[in-house]
Amino acid sequence: MIEVRDLRKSYGSLTAVDGVTFDVRQGETFGLLGPNGAGKTTTMHLLVGVLHPDQGTIRVAGEGDPTRPKTRHHLGLAPQSLSLYPDLTAEENVTFFARLHGLAGRPLAARVDAMLALAGLIDRRKHRVRTYSGGMQRRLNLACALVHDPPVLLLDEPTVGVDPQSRNHLFENIESLRRQGRTILYTTHYMEEAQRLCDRVAIMDHGKILALDTVPALIERYGGPSLIEAELETPPTDGNHAGTWDGQTLRIPSERPLEEIARLAGSGVRFTSLHLKRPDLETVFLELTGRSLRD
C-alpha cells in the first residue's frame, strides 16, 4: 500500500531522513517508533507530499507520488499538533475537511454524523472546539482524518497530551479501524502503543531505520534474556545460577525465566519479593542505540 525507497531529506546541514526504505502492506498497522527528533514526522510529511524528498521515491496506493493532489485523496492524516479550527464547531471542522475531499450533499452529512459518533462528540457537535478538552480534540483530530474514508491512515503521535480515558478511546478506535482492514501508519515514541497496536514496527533514530520486523521478532532478535530480580530471606547457598548477588537482591538473566524461578524455589530459596522483567521494545531500542527511548 505504501512503498518507500531510499528516502532522504535534509534541512541545510541537518539530515532529518537518511536513506529510509520500508513497505506498508494492505490492512497492516505499521509503527514508526523512535524518540523525538528521530525523523518520524519528517517521514510523515514526505508521505503526504507536503515536503519534497531530496532523494528517493514514495508510492501510495498504487497511485505513485503523493506530491500529486490526486494521490493524496487516498490518504488521511491526523497530524501530531491538533490541526483543528478552534473557532469552528466540531461539526463545522469535520464538514470543512470533508468538503476538501469533494464530499457534498447527503454523503457528506452521513460521513460527518458517523465521524462525530466515532469521536464520541455527537452531543457536543455544535460547540466550538476551543471549549473541548485535550482528549476530545484528539478524537476530533482523528475523525477529521477519517472523514473521507481513506484507505491509508497516517497517525502522527495521536496520543500526545491525552488523558488515559481518551487514550483508551483512541486505542479502541484504532483497533476497530485495524479490524476493518484499513492500512495504518502509526508514529509514536511510546513503546506500549507500538507493542499493542502495530503488526510491524520500524525503529528509527537519527533519520535511519535501525530495525524492522514484528514486535516479537524484534524482541527475540535484539531484546536479550529476561531478568529475574529476587529479594531473598537468606543469601543463596546454591552457587549453581548465572546471576549476581549484591547482598540484598539476586539478579539472574535467563532465556527461560519461569524454569529458572522453579529451579530456585525447588532449591529451598525463600523469596521476600520476586520481579520478572521481560524484554520489550524499550530494551530493543537500548540494545540498538545504547540509550533509552525516552532520553
Place this chain on the structure above:
Amino acid sequence: MGRILALTFKDLKLLTRDRASLFWVFFWPLGFGIFFGSLMGGMGEHGMRGLTVAVIDEDRTETSRAFVDKLKHSDALSVRDTLSLAAASDRVRRGGLTAYVRVLPGFEKSSGFRRSDSTAIEIGIDPARRAERGMLQGLVTEASFIGLQRMFQKPELMKSDVHQSMQEVDSSGMSPSEKANVKQFLASLDQYLGKVDTSSSSSEHRPDFTGPKIAERPVIQEDQGPRTAFEISFPAAILWALLGCTSGFAQSLVNERTLGTYLRLRASPLSRAEVLLGKGLASYLAGVGIIVALLAIGGALLKVRLGHWGELAAAVLVTPFCFTGLTLFFANLGKTERAVGGASWAVMLILSMMGGGMIPLIAMPPWMQNASSVSPVKWAILGFEGAIWRNFGAADMILPCAILIGVGIVGMSLGWILSRRLEN
C-alpha cells in the same frame, strides 16, 4: 473549485467569529471615516492653495511669451503651457485645473496704445469659484502689463506704436474734436519719448495705462470637489479597512501553519496554488464586502455620492485585488504571526502615510502628491475619490486601476515564490 470555495467560506466564517478582527477591518475604519469626516466638517469645499492653470499662447509674440513667463514665475500659480485649448477646457470642466488662460492673437498689439476692442486674454473658469476667479483676474491683469512695461523700457517700441496709433486715429470714426485731442496727446507723448533717457529713468516714473482687454469665459465644472468631508474621509476609511483585511488574512495563513491546519490542507487534494487561491479569494471577498458596506453607510447616512456606478464598481473590484496580492506577499514573509503582523503593519503604515491614508491627498502639497505615487494606497484612494467626487470617467480610471492590478499581480507572484521556499 468547490474545494477552493470551501476554504474561502471557512475563512470568511472565521472572520465573522473573531470579534477583534471584525472590529479592525470594519468598525474601526467606519469610526475613522465618521470621526475624521466630522472633524473636517467645515472644510467640505476645496481649501485655497496654489492655483493650477493652463496657459495657451495663440499670439506667439515676444510680448505674449513675456506674459506667459510672468505667470509662470508667480508663486501663486502652477502653470502648464503644453495643453491645447480643448484639453485645457476639458480639464477645467473635470476639476483637474482651476482655470485656463488663453492669450489670443493680437495680444501684443493691444498691450500698447492702439485702441483695440477685441479681447486679448480669455480666462476659462467656473464662475462659482469666486475666490479663485478674483485671485486669477488680479494675477493675469498684473502680468498683462508686461507689454506696457516693455514699451517704457524700450521707447523706440513705444514711438513706433504711437506713430501707428496716430495713423489709425486719422482713419477712425472719431469726431474731429476727439481726433484733435487724441492726436495732441499722442504728439506730446512722442515728444516726451524723444527726450526720455532710458539709461537713467526708472520704470516707476513712467506713465501707466490700462492693459489689454481681459474677457472671462465660463467653464462650468461638472463637479465642485467633495461635497462633504465624508467624501474625503470615507475613501481613506476604506483603505484602513483593506489594510486591516490584508494584515488579518496574512496572519490567518500563518495561523494555519502554527495550528497545523495548513499541513492538513496540504495533505488534502488541494495544491499549494489552490490553498493560496482559496485564502486570497477569502481576503478579496472580505475586502469587497467591507467596501460595499462602508459605501452603503456613507451613501445612505452621510451623503457620500455614489452616482458614478461604473467607476465605483471598478474601484470596488480592483482595489481589493491589489490588497489581496499584498496579503499573499505578507503571509509568506515569515513563519510566525508576530513576524508577519509586524512586517505587514510596518510596510502598510508607510504606504498609507505616503499614499493619503492619514493626510488626505487633497491637503498634500504638490511635491508630496507626486511622491505619493509610489504607494498603491494613493491609487486606491484616487480611484475611490475619482468615482465619488473627482468626476473621473472610464479613461481616468484606467491608470489607477492598472497600477492596482499590477501591484496585485506582483504581490501574488512574490507570495507564490515565498510560499514554496517556506514549505521546503
